Amino acid sequence: xxxIQLNHLAIVVEDLDAALRFWRDSLGLTxxxxxxxxxxxVDIAFLELGAARIELIKPASxxxxxxxxxxxxxxxxxxxxxxxxxxxxxxxxxxDAGYELINDEPRERxxxxxxxxxxxSAGGVLLELYERIDKPR
Amino acid sequence: xxxIQLNHLAIVVEDLDAALRFWRDSLGLTxxxxxxxxxxxVDIAFLELGAARIELIKPASxxxxxxxxxxxxxxxxxxxxxxxxxxxxxxxxxxDAGYELINDEPRERxxxxxxxxxxxSAGGVLLELYERIDKPR
Numbered sequence: 701x702x703x704i705q706l707n708h709l710a711i712v713v714e715d716l717d718a719a720l721r722f723w724r725d726s727l728g729l730t731x732x733x734x735x736x737x738x739x740x741x742v743d744i745a746f747l748e749l750g751a752a753r754i755e756l757i758k759p760a761s762x763x764x765x766x767x768x769x770x771x772x773x774x775x776x777x778x779x780x781x782x783x784x785x786x787x788x789x790x791x792x793x794x795x796d797a798g799y800e801l802i803n804d805e806p807r808e809r810x811x812x813x814x815x816x817x818x819x820x821s822a823g824g825v826l827l828e829l830y831e832r833i834d835k836p837r
Numbered sequence: 838x839x840x841i842q843l844n845h846l847a848i849v850v851e852d853l854d855a856a857l858r859f860w861r862d863s864l865g866l867t868x869x870x871x872x873x874x875x876x877x878x879v880d881i882a883f884l885e886l887g888a889a890r891i892e893l894i895k896p897a898s899x900x901x902x903x904x905x906x907x908x909x910x911x912x913x914x915x916x917x918x919x920x921x922x923x924x925x926x927x928x929x930x931x932x933d934a935g936y937e938l939i940n941d942e943p944r945e946r947x948x949x950x951x952x953x954x955x956x957x958s959a960g961g962v963l964l965e966l967y968e969r970i971d972k973p974r
Contacts, residue, residue, distance in 0.1 A: 701885055702865050702885060705887045706843065706889060707848075707888050709917065711960060711961075711962055713960050719960050720935075722950050722958065723959075726931050727841070727927065727928070727930070728921075728930070741909045749842070749919075750838075750841075750890075751887065751888075775914075775961035776914075776962050778905055780846065782886075784865075792862065793863050793864070793865070794863050794864070797858070797899050799859065820860065821915065822860075823851070823913065824849075824912035824914075825912075825913050
């Protein structure tokens with residue numbers, strides 16, 4: 701067993717209410733409080749999935765990256781976020797093997813550090829790697 | 838917390854060896870034994886992800902459903918499989934709410950029972966619901 705865990709799995713939706721009716725009300729997942737992230741022009745809701753979560757993402761403006769994705773690809777699975785204990789080491793291993801990162805240097809926000817691997821390097825999957833930096837040592 | 842767990846997350850790939858180089862050798866996930874499933878015309882490999890798994894799927898013939906998906910959509914995230922304790926009840930709840938199932942009656946194989954929800958009902962996500970039937974009571 702590796703020390704890598706699924707943090708969340710993101711799904712792009714056209715309608716958060718409709719998505720919550722399906723995933724929460726009919727299927728039975730818990731959670732679903734809607735949050736607006738104005739900086740990213742999205743509204744999101746997390747549903748609990750064991751130790752991981754499903755993140756529903758709805759574009760809040762028509763010119764955001766997620767809105768463009770939705771217009772091009774339609775709704776559905778969007779990205780995968782894996783939690784790793786050693787983000788810098790993982791990024792180095794990927795770069796050394798010739799894979800392309802979207803951001804070479806991790807971004808940092810609210811107790812976490814993260815970076816995205818380009819889908820062309822991850823077989824069509826937009827992959828977020830994530831490390832908690834407020835974790836207990 | 839609901840009693841629903843992620844069983845696996847499937848990724849369609851063009852090349853299993855290349856996918857294993859990325860997900861296993863460079864990223865560090867464990868597992869990856871390749872199995873052929875001639876009945877479904879696919880080769881697959883599972884990678885451990887905590888209690889869940891990533892399933893890499895490669896078409897083994899050009900006319901399989903997965904081959905057609907790959908030709909149309911390209912490689913990437915393919916489906917989500919959630920493990921539920923009560924498959925029949927979940928399917929009834931979804932049908933009662935007007936959602937469309939790909940197979941109304943669960944299929945059964947090797948100690949498990951499963952059914953797929955149509956992507957048009959699950960916001961573009963091909964969703965497999967899965968119940969272990971050999972589980973301890």
